[in-house]
Amino acid sequence: MANPELTTPPLRRGYDPTGLLAHYRRECHRFFRLWRQTLFPPVLTATLYILVFGKSLGSQIREVDGFPYIQYIFPGLLIMGVINNAYANVATSLYVARTELFIQDLLTSPLSYFEMVLAYIGGSVTRGLTVAMMTAVVGFLLTGTLPAHPFLFLITIFCVALLFASLGTIAALWATSWDNVNMFVHFIITPLTFLGGVFYSINMLPEPFRTASQFNPIFYVINAVRYSILGKSDVSYGLAMALLAPLAFAGFAFCVHLFRIGYRIQS
């Protein structure tokens, strides 16, 4: 006969977020513990870009769209950090959990597939937002820039982090080696970011490059952030967010779908 006292903690009435929070904390704990590798480098990189491109080379460049060059490039530098970190956090964490099999702990737990993805992506978004805030402080100290639309700034950063965390999740599930995980960064994210107008306005480009830039999704990302910080951009903020926000949430939903069907995590 079974011992009636031997039962797992009873299901609480209503929604119980304990499991979700446990995994979210674990994800955040990982990157905060490794802050020298996760939080410090993107801020240092942004600082160096500001010093090299802004302070030294920037003094040779005329104003862009009415802003000193150093201020003009700052939103792009900030969002580069967000993109790379939101992507890298979940891509690394989930890929290692998959290949070293400890994702089994999560898969055999009572968390729903939605919660599993929410915790992974939540950790990544948190890292992206943390990097954004730290870079914003450095940007304020070095360039005196403060977001013109703080609320839009937060919403935009959140959507960007969500989009690239979703991409990181997809990459971690699909990848069969570290090369695959890094391939997205080296061959897709970095080139599109540099060509998306971090360092220039597309108004400075000749045709056909100006038109071609409008097919680059990261162009809209950079311009949405630029608008939220400087109040000015190459495309309207509404159009940029109308593309970015649905894509970010669709990416998240696709990740939940992949977990639900057990894509490369269940046999």
Added chain:
Amino acid sequence: MPDGPAIEIEDLRKRYRGLEALEGISLRVEQGEFFGLLGPNGAGKSTTLGILTGLVRRDSGRADVLGLDVEKHYRTVRRYIGLATQEFNFDRFLPIEDLLTYQGGYFGLSRSRARGRARELLDLFGLTEKRRETIRSLSGGMKRRLLIAKALVHEPPIIILDEPTAGVDVELRHMLWSMLEDLNRKGTTVLLTTHYIEEAEALCKRVSIIDHGRIVTTGSPAELIARETAGTIEITLDGPLTSVPPELASFGPEIDGARLSLQVREPSRRLGEALAVLQRNGQLIHDVRMREANLEDVFIHLTGHPIEGRDGQS
């Protein structure tokens, strides 16, 4: 907790890229039972456990835990189960205490309760001194203990262990056995897979023998031995035997000079009868040896091959 069997599987099938891993297995494990799945590597044991715990998707068939379908009600079902996998699956960057604490959190334990439970288990498994160290500083035996501790964090009513003593030394094996028996005595249902005959005989109240994705037979070890195989009585006589007394014809006799081998079920009960027949026939008995059958004999009898080394493994 719901009534009914702890685990009920019916016509469960799973195929991996053309390989039929499970060919319609059925079994039932009662609440509070100590049940073993005995079979060689590749027989389908881990696939069965994987389907019950959420690591493997079935192709068809039924798999219920405490009356709930394992896929439809996966969240509730997973709360009832603690799983110790065969492979070590640890986050090698986390101290082992944190690892158990997060595991408790997944199952709904508050942070303080999960931390307390982690410490309790580390103490129980003799790992307290290592609590702030990562998995890299643990020996193989310690890792095996930690795997079982991880399965017990949320005090599940059912624990499922995949080859829990694979690769451990005899001393640790016996320690783990006594721990599992203790848990079972307190009411926990235990389902384990093993390819160690001795383990299945020592621990399991009932055993299913599984081979090539099929359940070959199920019963208590004693029942299976009595039902499926014969033991051996080997009698050495004073001189060569030319013919077997007709009363021993049903004993499956074989003569080799002065040695007479008898194949019988429950040889210890039939020994007296065999000796009496020989004495009545004027035979002088020089030596008697007896070997009871074991689960290995049952396995060979039913599958035609030994449990270990079928495919060169284990």
